[in-house]
Each structure stands twice: as structure tokens, then as C-alpha cells.
Amino acid sequence: MTYRADIFRSDTLISAEELHSRMELGQPLTILDVRWRPDRPDGRVDHAFGHIEGAVYVDLENQLADRSVRGQGPYPLPSGRSVQTAARGWGVRNGVPIIVYDNWNRAGSARAWWILRAAGATEVRILDGGLTAWTAAGHGIVTGPEHPDPGDIDLTHDDLHRGELPTLTEIAAVPAAGVVIDASGRYDRPFEPIRHPIPGARHIPGRALLDAHGFLRPVSELEELFARADVYQAPVVGVCCGSGVMAAVGIAALTVLGVNAALIPGSWSHATAAADRIAAPTP
Numbered sequence: 053m054t055y056r057a058d059i060f061r062s063d064t065l066i067s068a069e070e071l072h073s074r075m076e077l078g079q080p081l082t083i084l085d086v087r088w089r090p091d092r093p094d095g096r097v098d099h100a101f102g103h104i105e106g107a108v109y110v111d112l113e114n115q116l117a118d119r120s121v122r123g124q125g126p127y128p129l130p131s132g133r134s135v136q137t138a139a140r141g142w143g144v145r146n147g148v149p150i151i152v153y154d155n156w157n158r159a160g161s162a163r164a165w166w167i168l169r170a171a172g173a174t175e176v177r178i179l180d181g182g183l184t185a186w187t188a189a190g191h192g193i194v195t196g197p198e199h200p201d202p203g204d205i206d207l208t209h210d211d212l213h214r215g216e217l218p219t220l221t222e223i224a225a226v227p228a229a230g231v232v233i234d235a236s237g238r239y240d241r242p243f244e245p246i247r248h249p250i251p252g253a254r255h256i257p258g259r260a261l262l263d264a265h266g267f268l269r270p271v272s273e274l275e276e277l278f279a280r281a282d283v284y285q286a287p288v289v290g291v292c293c294g295s296g297v298m299a300a301v302g303i304a305a306l307t308v309l310g311v312n313a314a315l316i317p318g319s320w321s322h323a324t325a326a327a328d329r330i331a332a333p334t335p
Contacts, residue, residue: 061308062164065268066151066177068189075105076286078278080148082203086116086160088297089182095160102193104153104186108142108200112160112297114223125318126295129219132210134173139168139207143200152313153179158266159257162300166315170215172208178304181267188265217303220290225248228286231281233313235261235302236320237294250292250320254281258293258301274305283311292319 069227074081085107087095092104099109102158108117112129114154121128144150151174161178168176177184185194228233234253256277269277283289291302291309296319306313 055182060310061184061268061271064177064304064307067180068185068191071104071151071179071186072189072191076324078107081106082142082144082148082165082200083214084110084142084144084150084152085183086110086112086152086154086164087156088112088154088160088163095155098155100195100197102195105192105194106181106198107153108198110138110142110160110164112163116163125320127297127317129212129317130167132207132212132215135167135171135212136207138202139173139205142203144173144205146202146206149177151177151179152183154236154293155183156261156264157298158182158268158301158304159258159298162258162304163234163297166217166303167212168207170209170212170217170219170315173205181265184266196257199226199278206225213317218312220288220314220316221254221318223290223316223319226288226290229286230290231286232284232307232316233278233281233283233289233291233302234320235275235291235293235298237298239331255279256302258298261301261305268305268308271308273308278306278309278311283313289313290316292316294320 085099085103087171093113096109100166111209117127118130150168152161152164158178165176165178213219220226223232232253234250235258236256237257261269291299291313293299296317298313299319303313303315
């Protein structure tokens with residue numbers, strides 16, 4: 053399984069050294085800067101102060117979610133048509149590989165990776181270790197905005213709930229024999245309301261899938277983490293979190309292991325609409 057997982061890893065992630073080499077060779081690439089974190093959702097200022105050359109800023113809040121949708125959590129999936137429009141504005145072209153990066157727990161880049169692939173983009177990779185890995189390797193950054201030529205990407209799926217990647221519209225849709233991975237962080241984070249664990253979910257925080265430097269953990273460590281959650285025996289594996297963003301990190305890690313996990317888009321926020329899906333804390 054490890055050999056197979058290594059192949060999936062190279063399809064899902066790209067190292068700073070490989071990205072730098074490709075850029076030095078002048079290979080066509082589209083680089084997207086998806087800086088986002090719950091307590092600092094707008095990464096525009098950070099992008100302006102320094103980004104990988106050629107990287108275009110992506111607004112997760114408004115371009116990778118449809119905030120007009122109600123009742124599906126704070127980050128409902130956008131339509132494939134709106135993603136295509138945004139992607140063309142980012143300069144994304146047919147047949148040109150897409151590299152996405154961020155600077156916090158791989159949340160922003162994993163969200164972009166999932167959205168683009170679900171919409172039909174075929175070659176999307178996450179910069180392993182994010183912007184920190186890029187600068188730690190001694191590669192430079194530039195300031196100011198980027199002005200890409202309009203792209204021509206054609207995305208094939210408009211309804212991402214039925215797109216290229218699997219989704220589960222409700223946590224309750226996971227059969228009794230299936231497994232729900234909750235990729236949330238702590239349940240008492242200062243920038244989120246206190247919430248209760250989802251009944252039956254296996255709690256594997258997204259940041260637990262990363263090492264101390266923000267790289268995805270080695271395959272052997274990921275295998276051990278998910279084996280304890282019984283994902284390899286489960287006919288259905290769904291991944292949720294608080295709002296549906298961090299869940300994409302869990303899906304990326306499972307993809308590296310060859311597990312085709314489903315995103316639960318609304319996650320805990322959507323589940324609160326039905327009280328019987330949420331467990332009260334044990335006294």
C-alpha cells in the first residue's frame with residue numbers, strides 16, 4: 053500500500069523544490085495564493101506584502117464558497133460556473149497545471165484543491181508545507197498585485213454536490229457501517245463558538261495530519277492514524293469539520309492513501325439544524 057500511496061502523494065502534493073525547478077525551466081503553471089484562516093479570513097494584505105512570483109490571490113470567503121446560500125453552513129459549495137468564472141480571472145488555462153498554496157494548516161489550499169477538482173480541473177496540486185516551506189528553502193517572494201491574462205479553463209461540473217469528487221449532504225447520510233472523520237481543531241477555540249462532538253465521529257484534527265513544519269506527515273504515520281479510525285474497512289468515509297473548510301485537509305491526506313473520502317460540505321454548522329445529530333457532552 054505504501055508504494056501506491058507514494059504515487060498518490062505526488063499527484064496531490066508538490067514540494068517547494070519541484071515547484072522552483074519547474075518555474076526555473078519556464079514550464080507553464082498557474083499558481084494560486086489561497087491565504088485564509090478563521091480569525092484572518094482576508095489574506096489580500098498578506099499577499100500584497102509577499103507572495104510567490106506569479107501567484108494570484110484567491111478569496112476563499114467569496115470565490116470558493118457561495119455565501120448567498122442559506123442553511124448549509126457558513127461556506128456552502130459554489131457552483132461550478134462561478135468557479136470557472138473566477139478561475140478564468142485567476143488566469144487558469146486548459147491543460148496547464150495548477151499549484152495552490154497557503155500559510156495556515158493547508159486549509160485554504162486544500163479547499164481550493166478540492167473545489168477545483170470537484171469542478172473538473174484535472175491537475176491540481178497543493179504546495180507541501182505552504183509558503184513557509186517555500187521561503188525556508190531560500191526561494192524569494194515578490195510584492196504587489198499580479199495581473200494575469202484571462203484564462204480559458206473549461207470546468208465540466210456545475211453542481212459540485214454531484215461533481216468529480218464525492219460529497220455527503222448530511223452527516224446522517226453516512227451509513228452505520230461507515231466512518232465520519234471530524235477534522236476540526238479543539239472544540240473550545242477562541243474564534244469559534246463552543247460546540248459538541250458529532251456522535252460516532254472519529255476526531256482527527258487537520259493539523260494532526262501535518263508535522264511541526266506544516267508538511268503532510270509521512271505515509272506510514274498517516275496510515276497508522278487512519279487505521280485507528282477503521283477507514284480501511286469502511287464502505288463509506290465522510291470527512292467533516294466545523295464549517296467544511298478544514299475537512300478538505302483530511303480528504304487530501306486520505307487521497308494520498310488511496311482512500312476516496314467524501315466531503316460533508318456543511319459539516320458541524322449544517323448539522324446543528326437537526327439537534328438529534330449532535331451529542332451533548334458526557335457528564
